[in-house]
Amino acid sequence: MAHRWTNDLTRDDVTPYKDYLNRRQLMAGMTGLGLAGLVGTGSAAAATDLTPTSYEDITSYNNFYEFGTGKGDPATYAHLLNTQDWSIQIDGLVDRPGDYKFDDVMKEMTVEERIYRFRCVEAWSMVVPWNGFELKDLLDLAGVQSEAKYVAFETLYRPTEMVGQRLPTLNWPYVEGLRLDEAMNPLTIMATGIYDKPIPNQNGAPLRLVVPWKYGFKSIKSVVRITLTDYEPPTSWNQAGPREYGFYSNVNPEVDHPRWSQATERLIGGGVFAKRQDTLMFNGYEEEVAGLYEGMDLQRNF
Numbered sequence: 001m002a003h004r005w006t007n008d009l010t011r012d013d014v015t016p017y018k019d020y021l022n023r024r025q026l027m028a029g030m031t032g033l034g035l036a037g038l039v040g041t042g043s044a045a046a047a048t049d050l051t052p053t054s055y056e057d058i059t060s061y062n063n064f065y066e067f068g069t070g071k072g073d074p075a076t077y078a079h080l081l082n083t084q085d086w087s088i089q090i091d092g093l094v095d096r097p098g099d100y101k102f103d104d105v106m107k108e109m110t111v112e113e114r115i116y117r118f119r120c121v122e123a124w125s126m127v128v129p130w131n132g133f134e135l136k137d138l139l140d141l142a143g144v145q146s147e148a149k150y151v152a153f154e155t156l157y158r159p160t161e162m163v164g165q166r167l168p169t170l171n172w173p174y175v176e177g178l179r180l181d182e183a184m185n186p187l188t189i190m191a192t193g194i195y196d197k198p199i200p201n202q203n204g205a206p207l208r209l210v211v212p213w214k215y216g217f218k219s220i221k222s223v224v225r226i227t228l229t230d231y232e233p234p235t236s237w238n239q240a241g242p243r244e245y246g247f248y249s250n251v252n253p254e255v256d257h258p259r260w261s262q263a264t265e266r267l268i269g270g271g272v273f274a275k276r277q278d279t280l281m282f283n284g285y286e287e288e289v290a291g292l293y294e295g296m297d298l299q300r301n302f
């Protein structure tokens with residue numbers, strides 16, 4: 001399929017994508033000259049920024065306020081959530097609205113591994129080897145109508161099992177949204193696994209959005225409803241703090257949060273003495289997504 005973003009990264013090849021392409025071109029060029037044998041395969045070691053974070057860290061340091069606001073709360077309480085017989089209501093401006101059973105959806109989708117940088121607005125980051133499918137393929141199942149301009153997402157509301165929902169920390173249910181072209185971008189996935197295992201409850205089982213060039217809070221967990229709209233949908237963090245959290249929330253080292261700098265980040269797993277690393281424009285996906293925002297003032301549309 002022509003639209004697919006080719007994920008050449010695997011856990012055995014952690015060279016950044018660009019270096020990888022360059023190396024491939026270099027190798028291709030040199031093969032003709034009979035020099036390919038001179039190129040070592042050890043260059044992967046240079047790519048420390050894309051070494052996946054440990055499974056332990058990814059699944060024990062979480063934000064999932066439905067289970068509490070502490071980083072360890074989701075791992076402690078999310079087992080209370082029953083994800084059996086999950087379905088996703090897809091409605092609004094679609095040709096085939098309805099309840100889509102998770103198990104049925106999975107039979108239709110192509111699941112692949114996507115190793116993405118993940119940057120929380122709180123200025124920490126990880127590298128996560130997700131398994132998932134492109135959101136576009138799910139939206140195509142439902143048939144997006146031509147008037148649709150945005151996609152709204154909703155997390156499950158079930159305070160009996162999501163114990164953090166018993167407190168008014170946020171307006172429940174948690175809601176998020178994307179512009180339709182952002183939703184259709186091949187980088188945008190619904191993740192159903194991590195490290196080739198079903199996604200743990202604390203990370204958003206059985207399926208959660210992942211938008212790697214945006215701050216982590218856009219990547220809404222445990223999705224039960226997707227609505228196609230012709231208006232910009234409300235989003236939980238924007239409602240909670242409109243001056244601090246905009247609709248776009250693209251990772252941008254040049255636009256600081258009103259209370260802290262976004263220029264650098266702490267990579268989880270490096271230990272307390274690890275040096276902070278520079279935050280990349282669009283979290284390192286500038287080449288793939290900058291075109292979506294051409295002509296937009298990114299200071300105003302934060």
Ligand SMILES: Nc1nc2c(c(=O)[nH]1)N[C@H]1C(S)=C(S)[C@@H](COP(=O)(O)O)O[C@H]1N2
Binds near residue numbers: 065066120222
């Ligand atoms: N429903 C829901 N989705 C959510 C959140 C949440 O509290 N509730 N937290 C967000 C935030 S702030 C971040 S940083 C990521 C964290 O994802 P992770 O725990 O898998 O790293 O989930 C996002 N999705």
Ligand SMILES: [Mo]
Binds near residue numbers: 063120215
């Ligand atoms: Mo976050």
